[in-house]
Amino acid sequence: MDLLDLIEEKRFLGQEFLIWLWCKSEERGGSIDLPGRGTVPVVFEKHMLLECGSGPECEKLVCRGLMTELKEARAGLALGKRPEQAxxxxxxxxxEYSFTLSASTLEFRSMKLPATAGADDGGSNEREGLEGQILERVALLEEGIDLVNELFRLFMQIRTSERWNDELLRLRRWISSGADMAVA
Structure with missing residues:
Protein backbone atom coordinates (compact mmCIF):
# COMPACT_ATOMS: atom_id res chain seq x y z
CA MET A 1 0.00 0.00 0.00
CA ASP A 2 1.24 3.48 -0.89
CA LEU A 3 2.19 5.67 2.10
CA LEU A 4 -0.32 8.38 1.17
CA ASP A 5 -3.11 5.80 0.89
CA LEU A 6 -2.15 4.39 4.29
CA ILE A 7 -2.19 7.87 5.88
CA GLU A 8 -5.60 8.58 4.35
CA GLU A 9 -6.97 5.21 5.46
CA LYS A 10 -5.80 5.63 9.08
CA ARG A 11 -6.39 9.37 9.55
CA PHE A 12 -9.61 8.64 11.43
CA LEU A 13 -7.53 7.41 14.38
CA GLY A 14 -5.83 10.78 14.80
CA GLN A 15 -9.16 12.54 14.45
CA GLU A 16 -10.77 10.26 17.03
CA PHE A 17 -7.76 10.82 19.29
CA LEU A 18 -8.22 14.60 19.16
CA ILE A 19 -11.96 14.28 19.87
CA TRP A 20 -11.29 11.88 22.76
CA LEU A 21 -8.54 14.10 24.18
CA TRP A 22 -10.75 17.19 23.94
CA CYS A 23 -13.69 15.43 25.61
CA LYS A 24 -11.52 13.95 28.37
CA SER A 25 -9.86 17.28 29.11
CA GLU A 26 -13.26 18.98 29.45
CA GLU A 27 -14.67 16.16 31.60
CA ARG A 28 -11.94 16.62 34.17
CA GLY A 29 -11.62 20.40 34.12
CA GLY A 30 -8.67 20.57 31.74
CA SER A 31 -6.70 17.52 32.83
CA ILE A 32 -6.39 13.81 32.08
CA ASP A 33 -5.39 11.06 34.48
CA LEU A 34 -2.43 9.33 32.83
CA PRO A 35 -1.38 6.05 34.47
CA GLY A 36 2.17 6.27 35.78
CA ARG A 37 2.26 10.08 35.48
CA GLY A 38 -0.77 11.23 37.43
CA THR A 39 -2.86 14.17 36.34
CA VAL A 40 -1.68 15.87 33.14
CA PRO A 41 -3.16 19.29 32.24
CA VAL A 42 -4.49 19.29 28.65
CA VAL A 43 -6.11 22.42 27.21
CA PHE A 44 -7.36 23.04 23.68
CA GLU A 45 -6.72 26.65 22.80
CA LYS A 46 -6.77 29.35 20.17
CA HIS A 47 -7.03 27.27 16.99
CA MET A 48 -8.80 24.23 15.60
CA LEU A 49 -9.26 23.12 12.00
CA LEU A 50 -12.19 20.81 11.27
CA GLU A 51 -12.78 18.96 7.99
CA CYS A 52 -15.62 17.04 6.41
CA GLY A 53 -15.25 14.96 3.28
CA SER A 54 -12.14 14.50 1.18
CA GLY A 55 -10.60 15.68 -2.06
CA PRO A 56 -12.27 18.57 -3.91
CA GLU A 57 -15.48 18.18 -1.85
CA CYS A 58 -13.61 18.69 1.43
CA GLU A 59 -15.18 21.36 3.64
CA LYS A 60 -12.99 23.11 6.20
CA LEU A 61 -13.92 25.10 9.26
CA VAL A 62 -11.29 27.11 11.12
CA CYS A 63 -12.18 28.06 14.69
CA ARG A 64 -10.07 30.48 16.69
CA GLY A 65 -10.41 31.74 20.23
CA LEU A 66 -9.98 30.63 23.79
CA MET A 67 -11.04 27.15 24.89
CA THR A 68 -14.40 28.49 26.09
CA GLU A 69 -14.99 30.07 22.68
CA LEU A 70 -14.71 26.85 20.65
CA LYS A 71 -18.51 26.46 20.55
CA GLU A 72 -18.48 26.51 16.74
CA ALA A 73 -15.98 23.65 16.69
CA ARG A 74 -18.18 21.59 19.04
CA ALA A 75 -21.19 22.33 16.82
CA GLY A 76 -19.09 21.32 13.79
CA LEU A 77 -18.45 17.92 15.38
CA ALA A 78 -22.20 17.39 15.66
CA LEU A 79 -22.51 18.17 11.93
CA GLY A 80 -19.99 15.46 11.04
CA LYS A 81 -16.85 17.55 10.79
CA ARG A 82 -13.72 16.03 12.32
CA PRO A 83 -10.69 17.79 13.80
CA GLU A 84 -7.67 17.84 11.51
CA GLN A 85 -5.50 20.23 13.54
CA ALA A 86 -5.69 21.52 17.07
CA GLU A 96 4.18 23.43 29.87
CA TYR A 97 4.29 22.53 26.17
CA SER A 98 2.28 24.36 23.53
CA PHE A 99 1.96 23.04 19.96
CA THR A 100 -0.31 22.32 17.02
CA LEU A 101 -1.04 18.64 16.41
CA SER A 102 -2.09 17.36 12.98
CA ALA A 103 -4.58 14.47 13.20
CA SER A 104 -3.76 12.68 9.95
CA THR A 105 -0.05 12.21 10.70
CA LEU A 106 0.15 13.09 14.42
CA GLU A 107 2.71 15.69 13.34
CA PHE A 108 3.79 18.40 15.78
CA ARG A 109 3.94 21.95 14.49
CA SER A 110 5.16 25.12 16.17
CA MET A 111 6.08 23.48 19.46
CA LYS A 112 6.86 25.99 22.18
CA LEU A 113 9.08 24.42 24.82
CA PRO A 114 9.29 25.42 28.47
CA ALA A 115 11.91 28.04 29.31
CA THR A 116 15.39 26.68 29.99
CA ALA A 117 17.94 27.67 32.62
CA GLY A 118 19.59 30.06 30.16
CA ALA A 119 23.16 30.81 29.30
CA ASP A 120 24.51 30.66 32.85
CA ASP A 121 27.12 27.95 32.38
CA GLY A 122 28.98 28.37 35.66
CA GLY A 123 32.23 29.61 34.11
CA SER A 124 32.63 27.03 31.35
CA ASN A 125 33.40 28.22 27.86
CA GLU A 126 30.76 29.52 25.48
CA ARG A 127 30.71 26.42 23.25
CA GLU A 128 30.04 24.06 26.17
CA GLY A 129 27.25 26.37 27.35
CA LEU A 130 25.64 26.34 23.92
CA GLU A 131 25.93 22.54 23.67
CA GLY A 132 24.31 22.23 27.10
CA GLN A 133 21.41 24.45 26.04
CA ILE A 134 20.89 22.43 22.87
CA LEU A 135 20.91 19.15 24.80
CA GLU A 136 18.46 20.56 27.33
CA ARG A 137 16.10 21.68 24.54
CA VAL A 138 16.32 18.26 22.88
CA ALA A 139 15.45 16.61 26.21
CA LEU A 140 12.46 18.94 26.64
CA LEU A 141 11.31 18.20 23.09
CA GLU A 142 11.51 14.46 23.78
CA GLU A 143 9.58 14.89 27.03
CA GLY A 144 6.77 16.77 25.25
CA ILE A 145 6.55 14.17 22.50
CA ASP A 146 6.59 11.36 25.11
CA LEU A 147 3.61 12.96 26.89
CA VAL A 148 1.56 12.96 23.69
CA ASN A 149 2.70 9.41 22.86
CA GLU A 150 1.55 8.22 26.30
CA LEU A 151 -1.81 9.93 25.85
CA PHE A 152 -2.15 8.30 22.41
CA ARG A 153 -1.15 4.92 23.88
CA LEU A 154 -3.90 5.30 26.54
CA PHE A 155 -6.40 6.22 23.82
CA MET A 156 -5.41 3.18 21.71
CA GLN A 157 -5.68 0.85 24.74
CA ILE A 158 -9.25 2.04 25.22
CA ARG A 159 -9.96 2.13 21.47
CA THR A 160 -8.94 -1.52 20.99
CA SER A 161 -10.65 -2.87 24.09
CA GLU A 162 -14.21 -3.70 25.09
CA ARG A 163 -14.31 -0.37 26.92
CA TRP A 164 -14.54 1.45 23.57
CA ASN A 165 -18.33 0.98 23.24
CA ASP A 166 -18.93 2.80 26.55
CA GLU A 167 -16.35 5.44 25.66
CA LEU A 168 -17.98 5.98 22.26
CA LEU A 169 -21.37 6.56 23.89
CA ARG A 170 -19.78 9.09 26.24
CA LEU A 171 -18.12 10.86 23.28
CA ARG A 172 -21.40 11.01 21.36
CA ARG A 173 -23.20 12.52 24.37
CA TRP A 174 -20.41 15.10 24.73
CA ILE A 175 -20.61 16.01 21.03
CA SER A 176 -24.41 16.32 21.26
CA SER A 177 -24.14 18.58 24.30
CA GLY A 178 -21.84 20.85 22.25
CA ALA A 179 -24.48 21.16 19.52
CA ASP A 180 -27.06 22.11 22.15
CA MET A 181 -24.62 24.64 23.64
CA ALA A 182 -24.09 26.33 20.24
CA VAL A 183 -27.85 26.73 19.70
CA ALA A 184 -28.44 28.31 23.12
Missing amino acids: RLKIGSEER
Missing part, protein backbone atom coordinates in the same frame (compact mmCIF):
# COMPACT_ATOMS: atom_id res chain seq x y z
CA ARG A 87 -3.59 23.86 19.17
CA LEU A 88 -2.86 22.22 22.52
CA LYS A 89 -1.24 23.14 25.78
CA ILE A 90 -0.05 20.12 27.76
CA GLY A 91 1.68 20.15 31.11
CA SER A 92 4.15 17.98 32.94
CA GLU A 93 4.97 18.84 36.54
CA GLU A 94 6.04 22.49 36.34
CA ARG A 95 6.63 22.40 32.56
Whole structure:
Protein backbone atom coordinates (compact mmCIF):
# COMPACT_ATOMS: atom_id res chain seq x y z
CA MET A 1 0.00 0.00 0.00
CA ASP A 2 1.24 3.48 -0.89
CA LEU A 3 2.19 5.67 2.10
CA LEU A 4 -0.32 8.38 1.17
CA ASP A 5 -3.11 5.80 0.89
CA LEU A 6 -2.15 4.39 4.29
CA ILE A 7 -2.19 7.87 5.88
CA GLU A 8 -5.60 8.58 4.35
CA GLU A 9 -6.97 5.21 5.46
CA LYS A 10 -5.80 5.63 9.08
CA ARG A 11 -6.39 9.37 9.55
CA PHE A 12 -9.61 8.64 11.43
CA LEU A 13 -7.53 7.41 14.38
CA GLY A 14 -5.83 10.78 14.80
CA GLN A 15 -9.16 12.54 14.45
CA GLU A 16 -10.77 10.26 17.03
CA PHE A 17 -7.76 10.82 19.29
CA LEU A 18 -8.22 14.60 19.16
CA ILE A 19 -11.96 14.28 19.87
CA TRP A 20 -11.29 11.88 22.76
CA LEU A 21 -8.54 14.10 24.18
CA TRP A 22 -10.75 17.19 23.94
CA CYS A 23 -13.69 15.43 25.61
CA LYS A 24 -11.52 13.95 28.37
CA SER A 25 -9.86 17.28 29.11
CA GLU A 26 -13.26 18.98 29.45
CA GLU A 27 -14.67 16.16 31.60
CA ARG A 28 -11.94 16.62 34.17
CA GLY A 29 -11.62 20.40 34.12
CA GLY A 30 -8.67 20.57 31.74
CA SER A 31 -6.70 17.52 32.83
CA ILE A 32 -6.39 13.81 32.08
CA ASP A 33 -5.39 11.06 34.48
CA LEU A 34 -2.43 9.33 32.83
CA PRO A 35 -1.38 6.05 34.47
CA GLY A 36 2.17 6.27 35.78
CA ARG A 37 2.26 10.08 35.48
CA GLY A 38 -0.77 11.23 37.43
CA THR A 39 -2.86 14.17 36.34
CA VAL A 40 -1.68 15.87 33.14
CA PRO A 41 -3.16 19.29 32.24
CA VAL A 42 -4.49 19.29 28.65
CA VAL A 43 -6.11 22.42 27.21
CA PHE A 44 -7.36 23.04 23.68
CA GLU A 45 -6.72 26.65 22.80
CA LYS A 46 -6.77 29.35 20.17
CA HIS A 47 -7.03 27.27 16.99
CA MET A 48 -8.80 24.23 15.60
CA LEU A 49 -9.26 23.12 12.00
CA LEU A 50 -12.19 20.81 11.27
CA GLU A 51 -12.78 18.96 7.99
CA CYS A 52 -15.62 17.04 6.41
CA GLY A 53 -15.25 14.96 3.28
CA SER A 54 -12.14 14.50 1.18
CA GLY A 55 -10.60 15.68 -2.06
CA PRO A 56 -12.27 18.57 -3.91
CA GLU A 57 -15.48 18.18 -1.85
CA CYS A 58 -13.61 18.69 1.43
CA GLU A 59 -15.18 21.36 3.64
CA LYS A 60 -12.99 23.11 6.20
CA LEU A 61 -13.92 25.10 9.26
CA VAL A 62 -11.29 27.11 11.12
CA CYS A 63 -12.18 28.06 14.69
CA ARG A 64 -10.07 30.48 16.69
CA GLY A 65 -10.41 31.74 20.23
CA LEU A 66 -9.98 30.63 23.79
CA MET A 67 -11.04 27.15 24.89
CA THR A 68 -14.40 28.49 26.09
CA GLU A 69 -14.99 30.07 22.68
CA LEU A 70 -14.71 26.85 20.65
CA LYS A 71 -18.51 26.46 20.55
CA GLU A 72 -18.48 26.51 16.74
CA ALA A 73 -15.98 23.65 16.69
CA ARG A 74 -18.18 21.59 19.04
CA ALA A 75 -21.19 22.33 16.82
CA GLY A 76 -19.09 21.32 13.79
CA LEU A 77 -18.45 17.92 15.38
CA ALA A 78 -22.20 17.39 15.66
CA LEU A 79 -22.51 18.17 11.93
CA GLY A 80 -19.99 15.46 11.04
CA LYS A 81 -16.85 17.55 10.79
CA ARG A 82 -13.72 16.03 12.32
CA PRO A 83 -10.69 17.79 13.80
CA GLU A 84 -7.67 17.84 11.51
CA GLN A 85 -5.50 20.23 13.54
CA ALA A 86 -5.69 21.52 17.07
CA ARG A 87 -3.59 23.86 19.17
CA LEU A 88 -2.86 22.22 22.52
CA LYS A 89 -1.24 23.14 25.78
CA ILE A 90 -0.05 20.12 27.76
CA GLY A 91 1.68 20.15 31.11
CA SER A 92 4.15 17.98 32.94
CA GLU A 93 4.97 18.84 36.54
CA GLU A 94 6.04 22.49 36.34
CA ARG A 95 6.63 22.40 32.56
CA GLU A 96 4.18 23.43 29.87
CA TYR A 97 4.29 22.53 26.17
CA SER A 98 2.28 24.36 23.53
CA PHE A 99 1.96 23.04 19.96
CA THR A 100 -0.31 22.32 17.02
CA LEU A 101 -1.04 18.64 16.41
CA SER A 102 -2.09 17.36 12.98
CA ALA A 103 -4.58 14.47 13.20
CA SER A 104 -3.76 12.68 9.95
CA THR A 105 -0.05 12.21 10.70
CA LEU A 106 0.15 13.09 14.42
CA GLU A 107 2.71 15.69 13.34
CA PHE A 108 3.79 18.40 15.78
CA ARG A 109 3.94 21.95 14.49
CA SER A 110 5.16 25.12 16.17
CA MET A 111 6.08 23.48 19.46
CA LYS A 112 6.86 25.99 22.18
CA LEU A 113 9.08 24.42 24.82
CA PRO A 114 9.29 25.42 28.47
CA ALA A 115 11.91 28.04 29.31
CA THR A 116 15.39 26.68 29.99
CA ALA A 117 17.94 27.67 32.62
CA GLY A 118 19.59 30.06 30.16
CA ALA A 119 23.16 30.81 29.30
CA ASP A 120 24.51 30.66 32.85
CA ASP A 121 27.12 27.95 32.38
CA GLY A 122 28.98 28.37 35.66
CA GLY A 123 32.23 29.61 34.11
CA SER A 124 32.63 27.03 31.35
CA ASN A 125 33.40 28.22 27.86
CA GLU A 126 30.76 29.52 25.48
CA ARG A 127 30.71 26.42 23.25
CA GLU A 128 30.04 24.06 26.17
CA GLY A 129 27.25 26.37 27.35
CA LEU A 130 25.64 26.34 23.92
CA GLU A 131 25.93 22.54 23.67
CA GLY A 132 24.31 22.23 27.10
CA GLN A 133 21.41 24.45 26.04
CA ILE A 134 20.89 22.43 22.87
CA LEU A 135 20.91 19.15 24.80
CA GLU A 136 18.46 20.56 27.33
CA ARG A 137 16.10 21.68 24.54
CA VAL A 138 16.32 18.26 22.88
CA ALA A 139 15.45 16.61 26.21
CA LEU A 140 12.46 18.94 26.64
CA LEU A 141 11.31 18.20 23.09
CA GLU A 142 11.51 14.46 23.78
CA GLU A 143 9.58 14.89 27.03
CA GLY A 144 6.77 16.77 25.25
CA ILE A 145 6.55 14.17 22.50
CA ASP A 146 6.59 11.36 25.11
CA LEU A 147 3.61 12.96 26.89
CA VAL A 148 1.56 12.96 23.69
CA ASN A 149 2.70 9.41 22.86
CA GLU A 150 1.55 8.22 26.30
CA LEU A 151 -1.81 9.93 25.85
CA PHE A 152 -2.15 8.30 22.41
CA ARG A 153 -1.15 4.92 23.88
CA LEU A 154 -3.90 5.30 26.54
CA PHE A 155 -6.40 6.22 23.82
CA MET A 156 -5.41 3.18 21.71
CA GLN A 157 -5.68 0.85 24.74
CA ILE A 158 -9.25 2.04 25.22
CA ARG A 159 -9.96 2.13 21.47
CA THR A 160 -8.94 -1.52 20.99
CA SER A 161 -10.65 -2.87 24.09
CA GLU A 162 -14.21 -3.70 25.09
CA ARG A 163 -14.31 -0.37 26.92
CA TRP A 164 -14.54 1.45 23.57
CA ASN A 165 -18.33 0.98 23.24
CA ASP A 166 -18.93 2.80 26.55
CA GLU A 167 -16.35 5.44 25.66
CA LEU A 168 -17.98 5.98 22.26
CA LEU A 169 -21.37 6.56 23.89
CA ARG A 170 -19.78 9.09 26.24
CA LEU A 171 -18.12 10.86 23.28
CA ARG A 172 -21.40 11.01 21.36
CA ARG A 173 -23.20 12.52 24.37
CA TRP A 174 -20.41 15.10 24.73
CA ILE A 175 -20.61 16.01 21.03
CA SER A 176 -24.41 16.32 21.26
CA SER A 177 -24.14 18.58 24.30
CA GLY A 178 -21.84 20.85 22.25
CA ALA A 179 -24.48 21.16 19.52
CA ASP A 180 -27.06 22.11 22.15
CA MET A 181 -24.62 24.64 23.64
CA ALA A 182 -24.09 26.33 20.24
CA VAL A 183 -27.85 26.73 19.70
CA ALA A 184 -28.44 28.31 23.12
